[in-house]
Amino acid sequence: MGRTEGLMDWGRWWLQWRRTPVASGRGDSWTSLLRARQSREAKAAAVAVSALRAQLGRSDAKVELLDFGAGHPQGGDAVSTTIGRIAREAGTDKRKARWLRAVALSTQGDRTRDRLRILEVGTSLGLGGVSLLHGSQGELDYTGMEGSPAMVAWASQHLGPWSPRLVTGPFDRTLPEEVARSQPYDVVFLDGHHEGEVLLDQWTMLQPLMTAGSCVVVDDIRWSVDMHHAWCALAGGPGVRSLDLFRMGVLIMDHGPKAPLLRVPTALLA
Numbered sequence: 421m422g423r424t425e426g427l428m429d430w431g432r433w434w435l436q437w438r439r440t441p442v443a444s445g446r447g448d449s450w451t452s453l454l455r456a457r458q459s460r461e462a463k464a465a466a467v468a469v470s471a472l473r474a475q476l477g478r479s480d481a482k483v484e485l486l487d488f489g490a491g492h493p494q495g496g497d498a499v500s501t502t503i504g505r506i507a508r509e510a511g512t513d514k515r516k517a518r519w520l521r522a523v524a525l526s527t528q529g530d531r532t533r534d535r536l537r538i539l540e541v542g543t544s545l546g547l548g549g550v551s552l553l554h555g556s557q558g559e560l561d562y563t564g565m566e567g568s569p570a571m572v573a574w575a576s577q578h579l580g581p582w583s584p585r586l587v588t589g590p591f592d593r594t595l596p597e598e599v600a601r602s603q604p605y606d607v608v609f610l611d612g613h614h615e616g617e618v619l620l621d622q623w624t625m626l627q628p629l630m631t632a633g634s635c636v637v638v639d640d641i642r643w644s645v646d647m648h649h650a651w652c653a654l655a656g657g658p659g660v661r662s663l664d665l666f667r668m669g670v671l672i673m674d675h676g677p678k679a680p681l682l683r684v685p686t687a688l689l690a
C-alpha cells in the first residue's frame with residue numbers, strides 16, 4: 421500500500437506537487453471554484469467546522485466503531501476508540517472544509533432541478549457534510565454513506581439541520597444499491613475506503629450518476645502510493661478536468677478537449 425508516513429515521505433510528495441503547473445484562476449476553467457474558495461460563505465464554513473472539530477477533538481467519549489476501511493477485514497473490525505481521536509485523525513479540517521464549501525457553492529448542477537444533490541462516501545462524524553452544507557437553506561440534498569452505525573448516530577446530530585439521508589453499511593453492499601436507484605449527483609465527496617483499487621471501483625460505479633459539470637472531490641490522494649496512483653488514473657482519464665489541492669483532488673466532469681492537470685497556488689493548498 422506504501423502508506424505516507426513522516427517528513428521524508430511528505431517532503432517527496434511536496435517536491436512532486438510543486439512541479440505541477442498552477443491554475444491562475446484568471447479566466448481559466450477554475451476561475452469560479454477559486455473565486456468561491458475566497459468567498460465569505462466558504463470562510464464561514466471553515467470557521468464553523470474548525471470550531472466543531474476542536475470541540476469534538478477534546479471529547480473523551482468512548483465509541484465502538486465497526487471499521488470496514490483500509491487494512492480491516494471485509495466483515496468489518498470492532499474497534500474501541502474515542503470521539504476525540506476520530507475527530508483529530510479522520511475529521512475534515514478547516515482548509516479542507518473551505519474547499520468543500522467552495523465546491524458546493526460553485527457547482528451549477530443540472531438546471532432542470534432546483535436542488536443540488538450531494539453524495540459523501542465516508543461520512544464519519546459529519547464534519548465533511550457540515551463543510552458542504554454550511555449556510556445552505558434547503559437548496560442542497562445531502563446523502564451520506566457510512567459503515568459504522570455509531571458514526572451515523574453522531575453524524576445525524578451534526579447534520580440534523582439539513583435533514584440528511586444517511587445510508588449505513590459497508591460500501592461493497594450499499595454503493596451498488598445506491599447506484600441501482602439511478603439518482604443523479606452534482607457533487608460527490610469520496611472519503612471512505614482509502615485503497616487505490618477500491619477508489620477506482622467506486623469511481624467506475626458512480627460515474628453513470630454524475631451529471632455534466634458535476635464535481636467529484638477525492639480526499640487523501642497522497643495518503644499512500646496506491647491512493648496517488650488511483651488519483652493519477654482518475655485525473656488523467658477522459659471526460660474530466662482535474663485540480664490538485666495536495667491532500668485532496670477535484671475533478672469536474674467535462675467532455676471538452678482534455679486539459680492538463682493543474683494545481684492550486686501554494687497558499688491555497690488543502
Ligand SMILES: C[S@@+](CC[C@H](N)C(=O)[O-])C[C@H]1O[C@@H](n2cnc3c(N)ncnc32)[C@H](O)[C@@H]1O
Pocket residue numbers: 486487488489490510511512540541542543544545546547548549565566567568571589590591592611612613614
Ligand atoms: C476518513 S473518514 C471520513 C471523514 C469524513 N468524510 C469527514 O470529512 O470528516 C472515513 C469513513 O469511512 C468509513 N468507511 C471506510 N471504509 C468503509 C467501507 N468499506 N464501508 C463503509 N464505511 C467505510 C469509516 O467508518 C470512516 O468513518
